[in-house]
Amino acid sequence: MTEHSTGKGGFVARDRDWHPAPYHPPYKTSVKRAPQAALLSFPTTASEITGPTFGHGIIGPQDNDLIHNFTGESAIGPRIVVHGRVQDEFGRGVGGALVEVWQANAGGRYRHRKEGYVAALDPNFGGCGRVITDADGFYEFRTIMPGAYPWPNGMNDWRPAHIHFSVFGHSFAQRLITQMYFEGDPLISLCPIVGSIQNPDAVKALIAPLDKARTVPMDALAYKFDIVLRGRRQTAFETRPEGL
Ligand SMILES: [Fe+2]
Numbered sequence: 001m002t003e004h005s006t007g008k009g010g011f012v013a014r015d016r017d018w019h020p021a022p023y024h025p026p027y028k029t030s031v032k033r034a035p036q037a038a039l040l041s042f043p044t045t046a047s048e049i050t051g052p053t054f055g056h057g058i059i060g061p062q063d064n065d066l067i068h069n070f071t072g073e074s075a076i077g078p079r080i081v082v083h084g085r086v087q088d089e090f091g092r093g094v095g096g097a098l099v100e101v102w103q104a105n106a107g108g109r110y111r112h113r114k115e116g117y118v119a120a121l122d123p124n125f126g127g128c129g130r131v132i133t134d135a136d137g138f139y140e141f142r143t144i145m146p147g148a149y150p151w152p153n154g155m156n157d158w159r160p161a162h163i164h165f166s167v168f169g170h171s172f173a174q175r176l177i178t179q180m181y182f183e184g185d186p187l188i189s190l191c192p193i194v195g196s197i198q199n200p201d202a203v204k205a206l207i208a209p210l211d212k213a214r215t216v217p218m219d220a221l222a223y224k225f226d227i228v229l230r231g232r233r234q235t236a237f238e239t240r241p242e243g244l
Contacts (some may be wrong), residue, residue: 017198019236024196028153048173063130066101066143070126077106077122077144079220082180082208085137086167089230093137098168099227100130101141108147108159117149142220148187160187160194167227176237180225183209202236 023034062069067079082101086094104110104127107119111127131139146161162179169175181188188194188207197203205228214222228234 014230015234018202018234020193020196020238021198024192026154026192027196028192030196044173059130059132064139064141066103066125066127066129066141068124069129071124073124075105075122075125075144077125077147079142080145081140081142081214081216081220081222082163082225083138083140083211083214083222084208084225084227086133086139086227087137087229089228089234093133093135094169094229095133095135095137096170097133097137097139098130098166099133099139099141100128100166100168101143101163102128103143103146103163104149106144106147108149108161119147119149145182145221148185153192157192158187158190160185160191165225165227167229176229176235178227178235178237179206180223181207182223183207197236205235 022030024030060069062072067075086097086099088094102110105119105122105125107122109115109117109119109121111121111125125144129141129143131141133139143163146163148158148161150156150158160181162181165178165180167176167178179193181194185207188203194203194206197206208223208225211222211224214224216222226235
């Protein structure tokens with residue numbers, strides 16, 4: 001692992017080897033999507049940096065409750081709390097970040113018109129939620145444990161249970177996307193998408209451990225997922241090689 005952190009307040013260079021390789025043939029669609037020429041740098045414009053922005057008013061009262069936010073009735077599946085902290089490379093919390101999540105239902109099926117998996121839709125589960133981090137960078141949402149699902153890649157590839165995350169900073173040009181996995185899932189090491197991440201420590205940072213201390217007795221298990229924006233403990237982002 002390359003040592004880039006220079007200590008508190010120093011500049012932390014981007015480590016492209018930490019993030020998923022854009023070209024990874026076992027993940028078939030990466031072959032056509034990967035850049036075939038050297039990346040170009042172009043300056044960020046003022047409008048990309050300063051806007052558009054979002055306000056706290058966009059968050060509805062049930063946006064962070066995927067169990068209920070589709071119809072008001074409870075979705076089917078094991079109930080879980082997912083919580084963590086968005087932080088910078090020096091461990092400082094990033095407040096006011098918009099964390100958006102989307103996931104399959106307990107049977108492994110997405111509510112999407114192009115979804116082709118035979119598992120049943122849950123009439124009470126939409127699969128989307130969002131929350132804004134508090135002043136210290138903490139976030140929390142409630143949902144159900146997503147199911148694993150098969151996908152057309154190799155002959156018999158399955159995605160481990162996962163939740164997709166998008167993190168927005170103060171403008172829409174500051175967007176990072178990643179996926180969270182669950183501790184103990186044997187499908188993680190078999191997944192071609194996870195396999196596009198070369199560093200085992202980077203994979204580990206995407207696996208949320210069971211957090212017994214935050215479970216809700218007779219209600220929900222809890223998983224802890226911290227998101228680190230840069231530095232030695234940073235989260236591996238799908239969007240990092242091409243984006244900000
Ligand atoms: Fe997915």
